Amino acid sequence: MAGLLQRVKSKMAIFAHRKARGMLDGEYGSVFKGRSLDFDDLRGYVPGDEVRDIDWKATARHGSPLIRRYAAVRRQTVLLVTDTGRNMAAEARSGEAKKDIAVLALGVLGYLAHRHGDLVGLVCGDSTATRSLPAKGGEAHLERLLGHVDSHTSLDAAASRIQEQLEYTARTIKGRHLLFVVADEIAADDAMAQLLRRLRAQHEILWLTVRDADLAPYPLTGQVPSAEVDYCSVADSALLPWQPAASAAVKAAYTRATAERDAARRAMLRAAGITEGEVAGSGDVITGLFALLERHRRAG
Template identity: 30%
Template sequence: MDTKEILKRVKRIELKSKRKASNLFMGEYHSSFKGRGMIFSEVRPYQYGDDVRNIDWNKTARYSEPYVKVFEEERELTMYLLIDVSESGNFGTRKQIKMETIAEIAASLAFSATTYNDKVGLVLYTDQIEKFIPPKKGKQHVLRIVREIISFEPKSKKTDLAVTLEQFMKYARRKSNVFIISDFIDSSDYDKPLRVASKKHDITGLRIYDEKETAFPNIGLVNVQDQETGEIRLIDTSSAETRKMYAAYYHELDKRYHAIFKKNNAGSLSIRSDQDYVHPLLNYFKSHRF
């Protein structure tokens, strides 16, 4: 992909994701993710309903009327986007491939964060971390993140979230909000690494899938290639038993993903790549407080 095409795609994703972020995510993003704590703001006269535990006794004694200390939330947060850039993301049968949906969601989350002056960091991973961009603030930084996601060419085609999380913990020393955006077609045992990571960070998994991945259509004999291993197999899709086995396999994959995240106190959500992702994310934010 040449530079001109990359810039064109970045601009298109910027316009689309900023609009969606400003319309829906802003309030929910702000209320869903708590700051690091409370910091002193000012001292003012006591008002009915103020917490008496915040009375400033020195100033109260000096002016012979009650004064209270006012605290506000220390808002600055850090968000990490862990983006799966393995080969299986380059699959799509409807209006766009999974990787394009992943880029849009990542951009929307990043623009929501930067509106509140939060930092955003990026991790692009396959069976290891292939690129790490430290957290920073600002629109230009978010645009760099979008550009990296859509133009990055990984060295590996495979996926290993377990190794990625172990490596990520060496980078992320401070408590952060972490979004893992992937199709989670991943055979690695990421249960323990996720458990370790979720004890320090607030983690959410966003599984992006294509409609045709959930079941084989009945189209006779076809060659099917595993995008990550390159293996090609001849599949008889006219066989009801074959279609049933594949549907069961995919259902188990999805069930495993949600079960592991729930077990380790991490949020999880599945989003179909050709459908609007705003409302699923909005409902998720409304029901989760981090």
């Protein structure tokens, strides 16, 4: 059985023929190349400096443009933060298991970091426990991280609660890192918003949302499911009969509630200064990560 990292490389190789792999690799490098995440001092602006490096508050106080300078370091640390609760073992919108999409996304970003000489660590868990693996370099280490996520995500796990992993990160992770968070469609609330602002004050954050499965296949496909097929909630294993989803009223209410939750999540992340991307399946991961890195670079 091929290793998880080898599957990631194979997926990236497919896109190499479409010139997307080189673009993705270049996008990662353009975002972080030559820029440490550790602030050093301020100096006066000179022509040719990046506009995104201007410290506008300091500039206003000083009366002339000032540039933020960063300590020169060889490597940065990329911390993969993900949910291994049972919610991530459920189906995504594509019909694949969310955990398979998450492992691919974590693998691609982790492999890009490895290629650029960066260290990669992991924080993962569910509502009852959080585990961390220290940041190191090398493909064998990245394979261990991906294997840990894959083996700990199952329908037998405790419920998902990405807040637990983010709170753990805020409490225990010192220094300034790049956090790559992969989670499902979380709900926005004041406590989560406050936690995200706290994390963003210390770290760079990229966020990838794995989209939930639709309410039921019938409203989308028009094909009535077999009587032998049962759909169950991962939250409590309750039976989810497909018949109510065939109702136009139920479908409309579900669509409206989903749109409202999505809008609230996006607004919360945007207000915290966090760049978010979304993927519905493994086929979206490469292009989704490229778009995510591009938006993060432009947000500067």
